[in-house]
């Protein structure tokens with residue numbers, strides 16, 4: 001586990017999420033989010049070589065987007081931000097390698113066209129490369145001239161209301177990629193071969209290893225990528241702005257979703273995106289209220305199957321699975337890390353210390369509209385808030401077939417007893433906050449956590465441990 005000793009306040013908030021397994025909440029859907037298409041779509045500006053093809057069938061599916069909706073958002077100012085520039089001297093399994101930019105080894109599979117001449121005459125400008133982290137044993141890959149063929153991805157459509165797809169199996173929501181589900185235009189560089197697989201098994205084993213993950217959907221996605229010539233590369237839409245392609249598993253669980261957010265954040269930083277990317281879920285999961293947070297953090301989100309016809313991305317980023325982040329690996333691997341402020345690290349660079357969790361915490365809070373740099377000096381005159389995070393019964397997944405998951409049976413009893421205990425200590429200015437997170441929007445949850453001095457919640461349910469854990473949030 002990460003030593004939380006000197007970690008800052010906001011990092012502590014984040015650590016509470018990750019390390020104490022406060023199983024905050026899976027939301028179920030009281031109000032489904034309509035899938036709004038806010039991508040910046042260019043009526044197909046195809047490479048010259050293919051522009052003679054008529055794509056009238058596909059053109060009618062082009063959504064009409066007004067320019068004001070298509071603009072991607074700019075990065076918020078994060079007081080704990082430190083540059084993510086590549087530096088080859090990040091030590092293996094150091095704190096920075098786990099939480100920051102340990103993606104130090106770049107492998108070019110398809111090089112970027114270096115000259116205009118190449119771009120124009122040697123193909124539509126496709127490229128692909130991976131940034132590998134030996135510490136995390138995973139890669140952030142990116143490419144240009146990437147075409148997604150939704151009809152070659154077998155999975156449910158995704159984004160449905162949970163009630164509408166009750167009983168659907170998890171397997172049906174996970175993508176199966178047929179060959180050519182993704183393609184990259186490689187033009188004349190194909191040397192007359194019509195089609196070629198992008199990645200060999202050796203490449204995948206070395207840079208996108210399966211590890212302990214039973215279904216490594218991102219590895220399977222990259223395995224499906226074909227290099228094609230210009231004439232086979234037809235796009236009904238071009239997404240001009242950088243877009244993260246990602247697959248989720250426990251999409252309704254807030255801990256796992258944090259790992260997905262973190263992976264998406266790190267991918268955006270490592271690839272140096274100038275603005276917040278769009279997100280495409282390459283999975284077929286039902287909708288959850290957590291999608292609001294995806295929209296707050298990034299420019300927009302959309303499900304892969306919502307694209308009716310092949311869509312091309314000028315710049316696609318293949319985001320590692322949440323299981324491959326330090327947040328998840330920290331559950332089983334020892335990560336030797338101390339927290340430090342960004343200001344301290346500017347003056348004293350040290351890869352054994354990190355401000356990355358504070359940085360990401362500020363990303364979350366600023367996405368929700370909280371001032372990122374609000375000073376948090378303990379106010380001794382106000383009440384000490386004790387937040388009790390409740391776990392209500394809820395309907396988490398279609399796979400539960402309408403059966404709500406049973407939670408802690410005597411939770412109310414525990415709450416009543418705490419509340420009694422608090423009123424017995426009225427001299428201490430204690431205030432017990434009833435954290436009914438399932439009924440609170442994300443912003444209210446974060447507010448409750450920001451205002452809390454002590455957070456109490458049940459730890460992650462393992463077969464033999466159903467204990468409570470108490471974690472102090474800041475110095476008394």
Ligand SMILES: *[C@@H]1O[C@H](CO)[C@@H](O)[C@H](O)[C@H]1NC(C)=O
Pocket residue numbers: 052053054
């Ligand atoms: C494209 O469509 C136009 C009108 O719809 C037609 O006149 C033309 O012959 C078509 N071109 C090709 C290459 O199919």
Ligand SMILES: *[C@@H]1O[C@H](CO)[C@@H](O)[C@H](O)[C@H]1NC(C)=O
Pocket residue numbers: 338348350351352353
């Ligand atoms: C870096 O941080 C570690 C752990 O906090 C500490 O033991 C070490 O002395 C620091 N190194 C430098 C050069 O300050």
Ligand SMILES: *[C@@H]1O[C@H](CO)[C@@H](O)[C@H](O)[C@H]1NC(C)=O
Pocket residue numbers: 417418420421424
């Ligand atoms: C609160 O005080 C009452 C009366 O003094 C006592 O009976 C009860 O056990 C106390 N409860 C707790 C939780 O401390």
